[in-house]
Amino acid sequence: MEGGIKEEKRHEDKEEDVNVDIQISAPVEKKGVRRARTKQKKQDEATKNMTTREKRRYNTVKQLHESHEVLRDIWDVVEKKGRIEGEMIAQPKDIVMQLLPFQLEGLDWMTKQEQSPVKGGVLADEMGMGKTIQTVSLLSTTRQDGQPTLVIVPTVALIQWKNEIQLYAPSLKVVMYYGTDRNKKSKELESKDVVLTTYAVLESCFRKQNYGVRRRGTMVKEQSMLHTINWHRVILDEAHNIKDRTSNTARASFALKATYRWCLSGTPLQNRVGELYSLIRFLQLKPFSMYFCIKCECKSIKWNFAYNEYHCQVCKHSSHQHVCFWNFEVLKPIQEYGASGLGLDAFRKLNLIIDLIMLRRTKVERAADLGLPPKIVTIRRDRFSPEELDFYTSLFSNSRRSFDTYASHGTVLNNYANIFELITKMRLAVNHPDLLTHKLASSGESSDLLVCSICHCEPEDPIASKCKHVYCRVCVSQYLESYGGSQPSSTTTSTSTSAGTPSCTMCFAVLTIDLTQPPIEYVQAGPLRSLENSLGEDIMITTPDTMVYKRSIVNRINMATWRSSTKIEALVEELQALRRSDCTIKSLVFSQFVNFLDLVQWRLNRAGFSVCRLDGHMSPSQRDAVIRTFMTKPQYTVFLVSLKAGGVALNLTEASHVFICDPWWNPAVEDQAMDRIHRLGQRRPIRTTKLIVENSIESRIVVLQEKKRDLFMSTIGKDTTALSRLSEEDMEYLFTS
Numbered sequence: 001m002e003g004g005i006k007e008e009k010r011h012e013d014k015e016e017d018v019n020v021d022i023q024i025s026a027p028v029e030k031k032g033v034r035r036a037r038t039k040q041k042k043q044d045e046a047t048k049n050m051t052t053r054e055k056r057r058y059n060t061v062k063q064l065h066e067s068h069e070v071l072r073d074i075w076d077v078v079e080k081k082g083r084i085e086g087e088m089i090a091q092p093k094d095i096v097m098q099l100l101p102f103q104l105e106g107l108d109w110m111t112k113q114e115q116s117p118v119k120g121g122v123l124a125d126e127m128g129m130g131k132t133i134q135t136v137s138l139l140s141t142t143r144q145d146g147q148p149t150l151v152i153v154p155t156v157a158l159i160q161w162k163n164e165i166q167l168y169a170p171s172l173k174v175v176m177y178y179g180t181d182r183n184k185k186s187k188e189l190e191s192k193d194v195v196l197t198t199y200a201v202l203e204s205c206f207r208k209q210n211y212g213v214r215r216r217g218t219m220v221k222e223q224s225m226l227h228t229i230n231w232h233r234v235i236l237d238e239a240h241n242i243k244d245r246t247s248n249t250a251r252a253s254f255a256l257k258a259t260y261r262w263c264l265s266g267t268p269l270q271n272r273v274g275e276l277y278s279l280i281r282f283l284q285l286k287p288f289s290m291y292f293c294i295k296c297e298c299k300s301i302k303w304n305f306a307y308n309e310y311h312c313q314v315c316k317h318s319s320h321q322h323v324c325f326w327n328f329e330v331l332k333p334i335q336e337y338g339a340s341g342l343g344l345d346a347f348r349k350l351n352l353i354i355d356l357i358m359l360r361r362t363k364v365e366r367a368a369d370l371g372l373p374p375k376i377v378t379i380r381r382d383r384f385s386p387e388e389l390d391f392y393t394s395l396f397s398n399s400r401r402s403f404d405t406y407a408s409h410g411t412v413l414n415n416y417a418n419i420f421e422l423i424t425k426m427r428l429a430v431n432h433p434d435l436l437t438h439k440l441a442s443s444g445e446s447s448d449l450l451v452c453s454i455c456h457c458e459p460e461d462p463i464a465s466k467c468k469h470v471y472c473r474v475c476v477s478q479y480l481e482s483y484g485g486s487q488p489s490s491t492t493t494s495t496s497t498s499a500g501t502p503s504c505t506m507c508f509a510v511l512t513i514d515l516t517q518p519p520i521e522y523v524q525a526g527p528l529r530s531l532e533n534s535l536g537e538d539i540m541i542t543t544p545d546t547m548v549y550k551r552s553i554v555n556r557i558n559m560a561t562w563r564s565s566t567k568i569e570a571l572v573e574e575l576q577a578l579r580r581s582d583c584t585i586k587s588l589v590f591s592q593f594v595n596f597l598d599l600v601q602w603r604l605n606r607a608g609f610s611v612c613r614l615d616g617h618m619s620p621s622q623r624d625a626v627i628r629t630f631m632t633k634p635q636y637t638v639f640l641v642s643l644k645a646g647g648v649a650l651n652l653t654e655a656s657h658v659f660i661c662d663p664w665w666n667p668a669v670e671d672q673a674m675d676r677i678h679r680l681g682q683r684r685p686i687r688t689t690k691l692i693v694e695n696s697i698e699s700r701i702v703v704l705q706e707k708k709r710d711l712f713m714s715t716i717g718k719d720t721t722a723l724s725r726l727s728e729e730d731m732e733y734l735f736t737s
């Protein structure tokens, strides 16, 4: 393979030499020769002080512009055009809720974007600013009979979208294309205004159409309705779901047919240059998302090379002679030069593209419009009981000894899987020692129960690695993100490759895992949790047959003699104080560990709290039922949310207090938890309490978190990956007593 590339390059160089010869010695008029020579001289002059890499780039640009005249001044054209400004227009008459000033501006901007050559764009307002209502307003003001809009959302947000559309624009006809009976609905899709579906359904339809489904031993291809209809408009909610452009989900979204295309995203995308390409590709933004042949006028939005094929199916030139305009002009210079020289120029181009397609407002900028109450964050610090301290101290000194051994051999990064495990164990021990002593056995192939290889709980949204070990999707993502061994290449951030990744925490093989794969199908077995511990009658009545019970850690412990922990009692104390002061206050309790939430739930039930709980295995309608119960029934004052099951787009404005049970070093994770309730509709001041046990790994994680936050605020490049990464120095700090 490598030999092949070298040969090709040599061949390419030779071709260029030949060209120069012809140019000079061709039988042309004297004047022409002189001009050619002057031109050659000028070029020598221009490339005189360049490095080989820069020279190669210079030549590619030259050829690219010769073959594609339009690219020569494309950036000036874009710059002159400038960004489209939205103006505050009148409230649309079909929307029953009053839009805020910035939302009316947003609607105007979206309408104008659709009239521009971009035909869509990216609405990237910060979380909780009403991207949904702005989008629904667009759907309502521009509806076309017989041409529905397709909205693709994460599974957790499906019902919420349906509810919000019906709430804001009752006249829109909505259908959910979801579930096993969805094919029955195929015929009615085109008579609706809005078709709602999920990324999982989109991916599955695409897969069945392209690769087929196994039926009675043979593969049968099945036409995808979603890919057959010519949509008026396609909208991707939480568009970072397609950030890995090689994933099936991304490809499935690229293959949709539509006049207008939109991405909604609450994360600041300009910090993730590598992931932006997927969105530009989805938007079919020309020429930025296209491939160009530098030797001829061949250009395309698709990569015109068959698998293992070396020559373009259209022009027959080699793959090296085709450049992806985005990668060539923006991504590669930024990766190679950072924020200087050619990199700086690429940043300018990046901002031009962002201006062309994106609108982002933050809550701070539009605070006056929003009228949001203030956010107050406090840290409650407790101390271990003598028994807990004994347990923790011995665990810590063992962990520290292991870490010191790695450090003295200079093998910290090689042992990252072990170190991450040690950190996780200490975090579990701080919450409750039982989480370590009664953890689930690791899932062997014979076991009917899946266990996450990182948190040792029953996994939420389980996915498997190539070595067949099971992880929670969030656990393994955080594990990979925190690895500081080498910079992950930004085009493959979500699919790990063998280079620069840590090993599997179970078998220590190099960890290869597709983070975008659909979750493992869950077959429930084993004893059911008692009804008393579940969510209460209301939910049992609405979904009698489908309620899923998990094997709670409570079933493995003799609860008659069970002792609580400092952390749990701190939480109980806080909640009891709240209940005494105002019994209508509702709280969200976040933890990363499902088993810990089991213990918390059991303890809170004993203390007389009615508790709701969001579970990773719930279907959309079950989630909806739980959320609705919490929002509408006053007696349910506590909502337990796993940081993993919580997922995205929970509109829990009924709660005004957040408890974070186990701190994480990436401050963005906690911010996201708080943003669940710091959003439109929230009127009470929001208080967040972090529960920390002093002189444990937690107090150090909190310090690390602040350090990372300060560092992030002071850097210009705003690299979000630095927030999640755990450097060797950081680890050293965590293991200091």
Ligand SMILES: [Zn+2]
Pocket: 293, 294, 295, 296, 297, 298, 312, 315, 316, 317
């Ligand atoms: Zn060509």
Ligand SMILES: [Zn+2]
Pocket: 293, 298, 299, 304, 312, 313, 314, 315, 316, 317, 322
């Ligand atoms: Zn070609």
Ligand SMILES: [Zn+2]
Pocket: 452, 453, 454, 455, 456, 457, 459, 460, 471, 472, 475
């Ligand atoms: Zn896990």
Ligand SMILES: [Zn+2]
Pocket: 465, 467, 468, 469, 504, 505, 506, 507, 508, 509
């Ligand atoms: Zn493994």
